[in-house]
Amino acid sequence: FNSRLLDRVQLTITAGPTREAIDPVRYISNHSSGKMGYALASAAADAGAQVTLISGPTNLPCPDRVKRIDVISAADMHGAAMAMMGECQIFIACAAVADYRPNNCADQKIKKDNDSMRIDLVRNPDIVSAVASHSLRPFTIGFAAETQDLLRYARGKLERKKLDMIVANDVANTSIGFNANDNAVTVLTANGEQNIAQMGKNQLAAQLIQLIAQQFLNVQS
Numbered sequence: 001f002n003s004r005l006l007d008r009v010q011l012t013i014t015a016g017p018t019r020e021a022i023d024p025v026r027y028i029s030n031h032s033s034g035k036m037g038y039a040l041a042s043a044a045a046d047a048g049a050q051v052t053l054i055s056g057p058t059n060l061p062c063p064d065r066v067k068r069i070d071v072i073s074a075a076d077m078h079g080a081a082m083a084m085m086g087e088c089q090i091f092i093a094c095a096a097v098a099d100y101r102p103n104n105c106a107d108q109k110i111k112k113d114n115d116s117m118r119i120d121l122v123r124n125p126d127i128v129s130a131v132a133s134h135s136l137r138p139f140t141i142g143f144a145a146e147t148q149d150l151l152r153y154a155r156g157k158l159e160r161k162k163l164d165m166i167v168a169n170d171v172a173n174t175s176i177g178f179n180a181n182d183n184a185v186t187v188l189t190a191n192g193e194q195n196i197a198q199m200g201k202n203q204l205a206a207q208l209i210q211l212i213a214q215q216f217l218n219v220q221s
């Protein structure tokens with residue numbers, strides 16, 4: 001294994017959750033820890049890549065030799081990702097982007113004046129789809145976290161989002177996936193499928209980066 005497989009390749013990773021503001025003190029978010037994305041950033045830097053990590057709010061330190069762009073909302077993450085187009089050869093979408101955001105963020109803290117309340121939500125942009133449809137399209141990898149019908153949904157996303165590769169993750173199994181230290185995945189491409197057995201996220205990240213590098217270099221040549 002050539003440890004400098006991605007020497008000087010420009011690689012962008014999105015990681016962590018996004019936060020969608022309801023008012024100045026409240027937001028909608030999810031349980032993503034960012035661990036998998038940060039592990040990938042670190043493994044890609046080890047492989048020689050120039051890594052930009054677009055990160056939602058996490059408690060993780062920025063890995064060595066990685067440039068981090070901090071974002072809060074899906075809209076911010078989308079903007080930061082689009083700004084990387086043209087200087088990005090590989091894009092890995094590992095973030096757990098909120099699918100919806102409140103239609104309006106209230107200017108002031110909302111008071112509990114009523115017995116019930118409604119929050120009107122609107123769809124967020126699909127960042128990885130926007131990247132894969134861009135005229136300066138990088139080699140694009142997505143993740144599919146599912147609780148059922150994992151491979152069928154993952155292949156559907158690979159096709160619908162026009163990805164080069166998708167990493168399928170069974171989040172019904174609590175020993176892997178969200179917040180866990182271990183992960184086990186199946187990697188799907190248009191014409192292949194490969195399992196990576198359960199192991200620590202850092203070790204898995206190294207294997208994933210190796211697979212991504214091989215596919216990327218195949219497409220290049």
Ligand code: C5P
Nearest residue numbers: 093094095097124125126127128142143
């Ligand atoms: O459709 P779903 O959210 O399951 O797709 C997951 C993949 O799409 C992940 O790679 C995730 O980072 C990416 N995604 C995105 N922008 C969104 C929603 C998902 O980039 N708004």
